[in-house]
Amino acid sequence: MTGRIASRVGLVLLVLFAAFPFYWAVVASFTPEATLFREPTLWPRELILEHYRALFAERDFLTPVKNSLIVAGTTTVFCVTIGAFAAYALARIEFAGKRVVLAFILAVTMFPQISIVSPLYMLLRGMHLINTYPGLVLPYVTFAMPLAVWLLVGFFRQLPPDLEEAAMVDGASRWQSFTRVILPLTGPGLATTAILTFIYCWNEFLFALSFTLGPERYTVPVAIALFRGQYQVPWGQILAATVIATAPVAVIVLLFQRRIVQGLTAGAVKG
Amino acid sequence: MTPIQPAPSRAPRPESEARTGWLLTAPALLAILVIALFPLAWTVWESLHEHDLRMPWLGRPFVGLGNYLTILHDARFWQALGHTALFAIISVTVELVLGLALALAMNRGFRGRGVVRAAVLVPWAIPTVVAALLWRFIFDSQAGIANVVLTNVGILHHPLVWFVHAATAWVPVILADVWKTTPFVALLLLAGLQSIDKELYEAASTDGASAWWQLTRITIPLLKPAILVALIFRTLDAFRVFDLIYVMTGGGPGTSTEPVALYTFNALLQNLEFGYGAALSVIIFLVTFALAMLYMRGLGLDLGGPRRR
Numbered sequence: 001m002t003g004r005i006a007s008r009v010g011l012v013l014l015v016l017f018a019a020f021p022f023y024w025a026v027v028a029s030f031t032p033e034a035t036l037f038r039e040p041t042l043w044p045r046e047l048i049l050e051h052y053r054a055l056f057a058e059r060d061f062l063t064p065v066k067n068s069l070i071v072a073g074t075t076t077v078f079c080v081t082i083g084a085f086a087a088y089a090l091a092r093i094e095f096a097g098k099r100v101v102l103a104f105i106l107a108v109t110m111f112p113q114i115s116i117v118s119p120l121y122m123l124l125r126g127m128h129l130i131n132t133y134p135g136l137v138l139p140y141v142t143f144a145m146p147l148a149v150w151l152l153v154g155f156f157r158q159l160p161p162d163l164e165e166a167a168m169v170d171g172a173s174r175w176q177s178f179t180r181v182i183l184p185l186t187g188p189g190l191a192t193t194a195i196l197t198f199i200y201c202w203n204e205f206l207f208a209l210s211f212t213l214g215p216e217r218y219t220v221p222v223a224i225a226l227f228r229g230q231y232q233v234p235w236g237q238i239l240a241a242t243v244i245a246t247a248p249v250a251v252i253v254l255l256f257q258r259r260i261v262q263g264l265t266a267g268a269v270k271g
Numbered sequence: 272m273t274p275i276q277p278a279p280s281r282a283p284r285p286e287s288e289a290r291t292g293w294l295l296t297a298p299a300l301l302a303i304l305v306i307a308l309f310p311l312a313w314t315v316w317e318s319l320h321e322h323d324l325r326m327p328w329l330g331r332p333f334v335g336l337g338n339y340l341t342i343l344h345d346a347r348f349w350q351a352l353g354h355t356a357l358f359a360i361i362s363v364t365v366e367l368v369l370g371l372a373l374a375l376a377m378n379r380g381f382r383g384r385g386v387v388r389a390a391v392l393v394p395w396a397i398p399t400v401v402a403a404l405l406w407r408f409i410f411d412s413q414a415g416i417a418n419v420v421l422t423n424v425g426i427l428h429h430p431l432v433w434f435v436h437a438a439t440a441w442v443p444v445i446l447a448d449v450w451k452t453t454p455f456v457a458l459l460l461l462a463g464l465q466s467i468d469k470e471l472y473e474a475a476s477t478d479g480a481s482a483w484w485q486l487t488r489i490t491i492p493l494l495k496p497a498i499l500v501a502l503i504f505r506t507l508d509a510f511r512v513f514d515l516i517y518v519m520t521g522g523g524p525g526t527s528t529e530p531v532a533l534y535t536f537n538a539l540l541q542n543l544e545f546g547y548g549a550a551l552s553v554i555i556f557l558v559t560f561a562l563a564m565l566y567m568r569g570l571g572l573d574l575g576g577p578r579r580r
Contacts, residue, residue, distance in 0.1 A: 007376035014373060015390040017450065021405040022393070024416060028408065037414040086299035095292035101300065108303055110563040112511045114532045115552040118539045119310035119317065142306035145299055174291055203398040205514040210540065221400040225518050235408055242401045249396045257389050260396075264455070265462035 022246065029240040036235055051236035061241055063216060064223035070133055071208075071219060072201035075140040079148040079197045080190055082141075087152030088178055092164065102153070109146040113206050124211055131213040139207050144197045151196065151263050155189025156182065192263035195256055199249060220245045311556065317549035324543035331546070338550035347526060348551070351534040358441070358530060359509035362448045366505055367498065369449065370456030375490075377457065378464045391454035399451065403518035406447035410434070417443075437527030440520050444528065448515060452508070456501045463497025464490070503566035507559060531555055 028036060030047040055061045089095070090102055120139055121130070129135035159182065167177035183190075208219040215223065224241045227234060253260060318338055322331045342348050377387060394402060410417045410433040418430035433439045467490065475485050491498075513532040516522060522529030522537070529537075535555060539548035 004379070007379060008381075010372065011376050011387055015387055018390045018394055018454070021402075021409060021450070024409060025405050037412045082298045082302065085295040089292040089295035093288050093292040093295075095289035098292060101296060105299075105303070107560070107563055108307055110507050110559055110566075111307060112532070112552075112555050112559045114511065114513065114535050115314055115556040115559075116307065116310035117536070118545055118548060118552070119313035120306065122313075123310060139306055142302050145302055149299055199396050203396075203400075205398065205400050205517075206536075221398045221514070224398075224404060225400045225514075233411070235411070238404055239408060242404055245401050246393070246397045249398075250393050253392045253396045254389050257385070257392055260392065261388065261458055261462075264458055 022250075025239045025242050025246075029236060029243050031236065033234070033236045051240040055237050055240045055244070059223075059227075059237065060215070061223065061244065064218045064220045065244065067133075067217060068202055068220040071136045071140065072198050074133070074137050075144055075201045076194050076197045078137070078141045079144045080152075080194050083145055083148035083152055083193070084183070084186075084190065087149045087156055088182065090149070091153045091156035092159075092161075092182070093174075105146045105149050109150060111143075113143065117206065117210050120207075121210060130211055131217045133217075135211050136208060136217075136219070139211070140201050140204065143204075143207075144200050147200060148193050148197050151193045152186075152189060154263075155186050155193070158189075159185055188259065189263075192256070192259040195252060195260060196263055199252065202249065314549045314552050314556075317546055318553045320546045320549075322544075322546035322549075324545055334546070338547050339554075341547065342550055342554065347529075347534060348531070350526065351529050351531045354528060355510055355512065355530040355532075358445065358448075358512060359506055362445050362452075363502065363505045363509055365445070365449050366453045366456045367502065369453045370460055370501065371494075371498075373453065373457035374460035374464055375486075377461055391457065394451050395454040397451075399514040400518050402447055402451045403515045406443050406450070407434075407519050410443040434520055435524055437524060440524065440528050444516060444519050447519065448509070448512075451515075452505060456505060459501045459504075460494060460497050463494045467493050499566075503562060507562055507566075510559060510562065511555070 027044045029051050030049070031044055032046065032048055032050070035045070090098055124130050124135045124138070127135075129138065163181055163185075164172075164174065164177040167181045168174065172180065203221060204219070205221045205225070208222045209225070212218055212222060218226070220241075224238060224245060227238050227241065319333060319335055320331050321329065321334045321337065323329060373391070377384065409415060412418075413430040413432060417433070418427065421427040422430055431439055433443055471489050471493075472485055475489060480488075511532050512530050513536065516528055516530055516533055517536075520528045522533050526534075531551070532555065535548055535551040538544045538551055542548075
């Protein structure tokens with residue numbers, strides 16, 4: 001019994017610990033700059049919209065949001081389609097060399113990005129892709145691909161093994177059995193993979209920092225990290241920006257939490 | 272592909288299967304090879320040269336392992352390595368202990384489980400840059416909320432300027448990391464917990480085993496694979512830490528919170544020492560690779576999945 005109460009109390013504290021920084025950022029994003037650090041109170045005394053106005057009117061925060069949506073969205077589409085082919089083959093076709101490919105893909109998920117930042121920079125510069133959308137999508141596709149393939153392999157394996165054989169007995173080719181039978185059945189798995197890939201790209205920082213040159217191509221994390229005020233840190237606007245960067249992710253997580261947890265743990269634990 | 276055959280109950284021929292397999296895998300593999308492996312090879316080659324973009328007149332002479340020898344005597348590198356190790360050990364330990372506690376609590380099944388899961392998932396899902404800024408704000412300024420709360424509770428006698436001293440600057444950094452990644456650890460462990468046979472606990476309870484005995488003799492041993500996965504994933508992440516520290520302290524005060532990834536980034540993109548930076552990159556890669564190998568060995572991952580025939 002005491003164990004149960006203790007774990008209840010622990011969980012409540014943990015939820016508070018998890019939620020507090022968000023609460024505090026929301027409160028601060030509506031608080032006048034001048035009173036931000038003057039005797040902070042847990043309840044706001046007055047609420048203003050000035051920081052949000054300044055964020056969009058003066059800092060043009062819509063541009064990084066648009067950039068992030070374009071880059072993360074395009075990458076997700078590429079990763080899920082290309083990844084689905086590869087994952088299907090790796091999960092459901094027996095062929096020599098497949099184990100090596102899987103091991104290789106898993107190894108690349110652990111690849112340190114910093115190790116290839118400078119050659120990638122040279123490569124992208126040579127292709128005149130620095131500070132462009134393709135210049136981000138290209139490296140993102142690579143870095144998100146192993147994750148996408150790995151997750152999808154897990155989902156394809158969960159389907160009963162004889163599905164294609166049954167379809168092929170009925171005269172379908174392998175391609176038809178893949179597109180007509182397997183793909184529709186893995187819809188939820190594809191969705192989960194798309195969600196996780198999107199979050200991954202929405203959050204990426206190092207490549208975006210290295211391969212963009214100006215505010216017109218900054219993604220959300222870069223734009224927020226490089227916020228500068230004239231004399232001091234513009235906390236009000238920064239926090240308004242963090243609220244905006246968090247909102248879409250929070251909505252996705254709340255809507256799809258079951259799926260996300262399933263995808264995360266399937267990818268990592270079952271191997 | 273294969274034309275429709277009159278007697279298709281035979282299995283597809285292995286050669287055509289292999290061809291289909293490679294054909295389907297090719298685009299994904301190509302993308303990975305071009306953008307990951309080719310640059311890696313370039314980095315290795317570059318690391319054998321002296322290449323300083325600030326001094327282009329020096330050219331790009333081949334120096335063999337010269338850069339690596341310099342690293343051996345580079346105090347700032349060893350310092351950065353120390354910071355990285357310190358950060359990894361402390362944060363991963365705290366995350367594993369807290370994550371296990373959280374997983375055990377969540378495994379009990381109670382009302383409002385969805386709320387807890389959502390509450391812990393959101394920090395995991397947001398950009399690291401955002402998490403770093405949220406916690407920097409909490410610890411910023413002598414009148415920030417952390418100082419106010421800690422002085423009011425009596426833990427601090429007077430407000431601290433957290434980011435001015437190396438020792439105190441680590442506190443918000445590690446706290447932010449724990450806040451952001453404990454949920455991930457907890458979810459991995461929870462999945463492990465759910466696969467343990469409930470009857471083991473029932474049998475142990477009937478025999479009068481204490482909760483502690485059950486935890487240390489049943490739960491933890493059976494949870495070992497999940498713990499190992501979480502441990503290695505987190506160690507790798509902690510070893511590559513960049514975003515969090517770049518935003519929270521910028522590696523400062525001075526270079527006292529600078530991890531290896533940030534040192535490498537500075538060598539490359541601030542000092543434009545491409546040869547030296549490349550050598551640092553290779554070292555990070557090798558350490559990560561060794562850790563990853565350890566992971567795959569330790570788990571004996573079954574990469575083929577269940578045999579289908």
